[in-house]
Amino acid sequence: MIKYELLPKQLLHEGTCIDENFFAPEIPNDKHIVAAHDPEYFYDLLNLKIPHKEARKIGFPLSENLVERERIIADGTMKACEFALEFGVAMNIAGGTHHAYSNRGEAFCMLNDQAIGARYLQSKKLANRILIVDLDVHQGNGTAEIFQKDDSVFTFSMHGAGNYPFKKETSNLDIPLQKGTGDKEYLSILKETLPVLIQKHRPDFIFYLCGVDVLDTDKLGTLSLTLSGCKERDEYVLMTCKYHGIPLQCSMGGGYSKDIKTIVEAHANTFRLAVDIFS
Numbered sequence: 001m002i003k004y005e006l007l008p009k010q011l012l013h014e015g016t017c018i019d020e021n022f023f024a025p026e027i028p029n030d031k032h033i034v035a036a037h038d039p040e041y042f043y044d045l046l047n048l049k050i051p052h053k054e055a056r057k058i059g060f061p062l063s064e065n066l067v068e069r070e071r072i073i074a075d076g077t078m079k080a081c082e083f084a085l086e087f088g089v090a091m092n093i094a095g096g097t098h099h100a101y102s103n104r105g106e107a108f109c110m111l112n113d114q115a116i117g118a119r120y121l122q123s124k125k126l127a128n129r130i131l132i133v134d135l136d137v138h139q140g141n142g143t144a145e146i147f148q149k150d151d152s153v154f155t156f157s158m159h160g161a162g163n164y165p166f167k168k169e170t171s172n173l174d175i176p177l178q179k180g181t182g183d184k185e186y187l188s189i190l191k192e193t194l195p196v197l198i199q200k201h202r203p204d205f206i207f208y209l210c211g212v213d214v215l216d217t218d219k220l221g222t223l224s225l226t227l228s229g230c231k232e233r234d235e236y237v238l239m240t241c242k243y244h245g246i247p248l249q250c251s252m253g254g255g256y257s258k259d260i261k262t263i264v265e266a267h268a269n270t271f272r273l274a275v276d277i278f279s
């Protein structure tokens, strides 16, 4: 998608970031991937041996390049986890592949970057109790399934009730929102919920899936946030993590507004806020 090229260009151009703020992920060790995914599924993916019917659910023809790209995205999230521990916050300019289940892919997601990141932190004993805040307009069904039986990772998804996936999984907390939900209602629900989750689950690390497909201009999303409402959402999550001193990794997730400028602007806002709040 073109946004992945335009977003870093915009951030450099406006001076939000300098070259040194970027890192380049690589192909990670398989062991990190199979900590979150069924090894049989992962090696089928790697060898392009996913059965045709299952491959169709992913949505694009599988190729070596695509699988490699997905592995590199997962590494981006793992590296961002380490930078978040160092700097308080770090972002993956891609990522948010929350429709990938432990043993199958769906909706353009093959490997679940934040689930892999969570397992990575736990295996290195860098974090123990994790909270995943998924505010993409689509439910984090794959993430919910991966951590279904794991009390150490709390999955929270706030999404459009009428959006894909139509058969939703059960997260630790799901808040489905009605079509047309706007800034005021959305933000008040978020502000009532997030502090309670932090208080109850006591996470030592937070993953944030900050999809901008919650905008009213989005072609797929059923919600109606304005650009400034979406920015206030990000600001609230970032400020809350900063206030509690909990490191935060962000993956960009979806954004399908008609005008590419809107998408880039909404994602750039997340980075601008991170710079303002954490430096």
Ligand SMILES: [Zn+2]
Binding pocket: 136, 137, 138, 211, 213, 253, 254, 255
């Ligand atoms: Zn989405």
